[in-house]
Amino acid sequence: xxxxxxxxxxxxxxxxxxxxxxxxxxxxxxxxxxxxxxxxxxxxxxxxxxxxxxxxxxxxxxxxxxxxxxxxxxxxxxxxxxxxxxxxxxxxxxxxxxxxxxxxxxxxxxxxxxxxxxxxxxxxxxxxxxxxxxxxxxxxxxxxxxxxxxxxxxxxxxxxxxxxxxxxxxxxxxxxxxxxxxxxxx
Amino acid sequence: xxxxxxxxxxxxxxxxxxxxxxxxxxxxxxxxxxxxxxxxxxxxxxxxxxxxxxxxxxxxxxxxxxxxxxxxxxxxxxxxxxxxxxxxxxxxxxxxxxxxxxxxxxxxxxxxxxxxxxxxxxxxxxxxxxxxxxxxxxxxxxxxxxxxxxxxxxxxxxxxxxxxxxxxxxxxxxxxxxxxxxxxxx
Numbered sequence: 115x116x117x118x119x120x121x122x123x124x125x126x127x128x129x130x131x132x133x134x135x136x137x138x139x140x141x142x143x144x145x146x147x148x149x150x151x152x153x154x155x156x157x158x159x160x161x162x163x164x165x166x167x168x169x170x171x172x173x174x175x176x177x178x179x180x181x182x183x184x185x186x187x188x189x190x191x192x193x194x195x196x197x198x199x200x201x202x203x204x205x206x207x208x209x210x211x212x213x214x215x216x217x218x219x220x221x222x223x224x225x226x227x228x229x230x231x232x233x234x235x236x237x238x239x240x241x242x243x244x245x246x247x248x249x250x251x252x253x254x255x256x257x258x259x260x261x262x263x264x265x266x267x268x269x270x271x272x273x274x275x276x277x278x279x280x281x282x283x284x285x286x287x288x289x290x291x292x293x294x295x296x297x298x299x300x
Numbered sequence: 301x302x303x304x305x306x307x308x309x310x311x312x313x314x315x316x317x318x319x320x321x322x323x324x325x326x327x328x329x330x331x332x333x334x335x336x337x338x339x340x341x342x343x344x345x346x347x348x349x350x351x352x353x354x355x356x357x358x359x360x361x362x363x364x365x366x367x368x369x370x371x372x373x374x375x376x377x378x379x380x381x382x383x384x385x386x387x388x389x390x391x392x393x394x395x396x397x398x399x400x401x402x403x404x405x406x407x408x409x410x411x412x413x414x415x416x417x418x419x420x421x422x423x424x425x426x427x428x429x430x431x432x433x434x435x436x437x438x439x440x441x442x443x444x445x446x447x448x449x450x451x452x453x454x455x456x457x458x459x460x461x462x463x464x465x466x467x468x469x470x471x472x473x474x475x476x477x478x479x480x481x482x483x484x485x486x
Contacts, residue, residue, distance in 0.1 A: 128464070134341045135461035135469050136322010155320045158344035160356050160438055168354065168440070170346050194475075201477045205485050248434060252346055254354070256438070270469065275321035275461070278314070280481045283321050283456065286472020289380075291387045295466045299391050 118220060118233040119265035126165040126259045132191055132237050133167060134159050135285065137273035138200055140190040141169065142221075144229045145180035149221060151213040151232065152177040153204030155276040157189070165259040166244060172253050176208035185243035186227040187257065190235035194272040194284055199234075201280075226261045236271040237264040304406060304419040305451035312351040312445045318377055318423050319353060320345050321471065323459035324386055326376040327355065328407075330415045331366035335407060337399040337418065338363040339390030341462040343375075351445040352430060358439050362394035371429035372413040373443065376421035380458040380470055385420075387466075412447045422457040423450040 142151045156170035171178050181187045192200050199217045214221045220233030224240045231238040241257035248254040275283045328337050342356035357364050367373045385403050400407045406419030410426045417424040427443035434440040461469045
């Protein structure tokens with residue numbers, strides 16, 4: 115189990131830095147005194163400012179109702195040191211177990227929501243429900259990131275990207291094409 | 301410039317295999333006789349069957365109106381051999397240039413939509429607009445993938461994942477945790 119990375123405030127308008135590459139995330143929630151965590155790969159950035167993120171949270175997940183009722187969650191970014199934890203969380207239900215206890219994870223207080231941060235993750239993004247127009251039909255929640263916490267190191271954490279069938283692609287080498295971008299596109 | 305990968309039919313219910321990891325994609329369109337291509341990183345899988353994908357296509361893109369009016373597009377998956385093309389497409393406007401010509405790309409006929417496939421890409425997913433409820437407010441389009449074409453090799457193409465600021469993370473090593481999954485979770 116990794117140590118708890120020291121995280122600092124990060125601009126909410128720049129969370130695309132961590133979410134746009136498409137990593138698997140751990141979504142934590144709290145409702146009626148209980149916490150929960152789910153593994154999620156179906157998400158997209160929607161806007162820089164306000165900082166909007168869309169999450170498809172299937173109705174079959176115990177987290178669905180907790181997040182729908184509490185209108186909050188935290189999106190946490192795990193790295194490869196948490197691979198087996200990510201799989202374990204995705205293969206169990208919060209209706210049956212306490213996932214923080216079962217997976218030996220540290221629930222830290224968030225600053226703007228009641229849902230806990232996961233201390234072991236590289237980054238945590240506190241979210242409030244912004245629009246639920248497509249929740250009934252598609253389980254699609256639009257959240258506003260209201261506070262972001264990111265570890266300064268490593269600069270490029272090794273993230274997990276799910277392909278289905280139990281197989282993950284890990285983030286690899288970094289390539290910059292900054293010099294080819296028009297300034298307003300950066 | 302890469303050769304044209306030989307693509308075969310692929311089950312539309314399994315396109316998450318290529319899109320869930322979060323790669324940059326090239327979205328091709330056709331409207332009123334003109335074609336266009338845009339670079340896009342803000343997308344998510346929404347459902348297996350029907351095969352639904354959500355795309356945030358900013359109103360500032362020339363493609364936005366073409367796709368909104370034609371109610372179709374093709375999502376194409378480029379690999380690292382197309383990195384400079386991806387950047388070039390993202391930094392130019394289809395209002396000013398013909399992107400297929402400018403970037404020397406091959407427009408191939410799709411089978412179920414009028415928008416062209418990009419021959420040089422590893423995979424192409426033909427899409428029809430499924431729901432536009434959030435287009436006006438969030439530029440968020442929900443498409444149904446109606447036909448998928450995927451190259452058999454390489455099994456794990458080297459894809460580009462954008463972090464902003466001109467920097468991409470490339471897909472790297474593959475890790476399987478298949479044995480840890482409950483069968484119904486695969």
